Amino acid sequence: MEDPTQQEQASPEVQARIRAGFDSQGLMGHLGARMTHIGPGCVHIALPSRPEVTQQHGYFHAGATSAIADTAGGYAAFTLFPENTEVLTVEYKINLLAPAVGDRIEAVGTVLKSGRTLTVCKLEVFGVQDGRRKLVANGQQTLIRVDRPAP
Incomplete structure (x- = not known):
């Protein structure tokens, strides 16, 4: 996987809109997740490892793994949407390929096809230990673009 610091960055306006949305999510804050890259x-x-996000064997919980994957895909789609819109997940499927272990896990959401209404994203989650990455989950997601409600 590419180093995020070498990947294309979204415009400052898009980054601000994405960060504002992410920062308003209660679940991501509760889990301790943080956004590490925003590109088009x-x-x-x-998501750093800590006891609150693990299951009984000490692996990252599938719910935590799935939550950051869903969120990464949603915001990846949102980077391509107009300013007056919102994004909602329609469906997603995730395959857990290996126990999620490491200092942290990192979800990467990548748009495969952005449409006027529906967008499809690839989801990948890596376990990261001492700088080494291992793919622990992958999936696919469909999102819908909706107009932002008038204030």
């Missing part, structure tokens, strides 16, 4: 059609979210 690509978002990375990291």
Whole structure:
């Protein structure tokens, strides 16, 4: 996987809109997740390891893995949407390929096809330990673009 610092960055306006939305999500704050890259059609979210996000064997919980994957895909799609719109997940499927272990896990959401109404994203989650990455989950997601409600 490419180093996020070498990937294309979204415009400052798009980055501000994405960060504002992410920062308003209660679940991401509760989990301790943070956004590490915002590019056109690509978002990375990291989740540090701590007991509150693990399951009984000490691996990252599938719910935490799935939550950051869904969120990374949603914001990847949102980077390509007009300012007066919102994004909602229609469906997603995730395959857990290996126990999610490491200092952190990192979800990468990448837009495969952005449409007027529906957008499809690829979801990948990596376990990161001592700088080494291992793919622990992958999936696909469909999102819908909706108009932002008038204030």
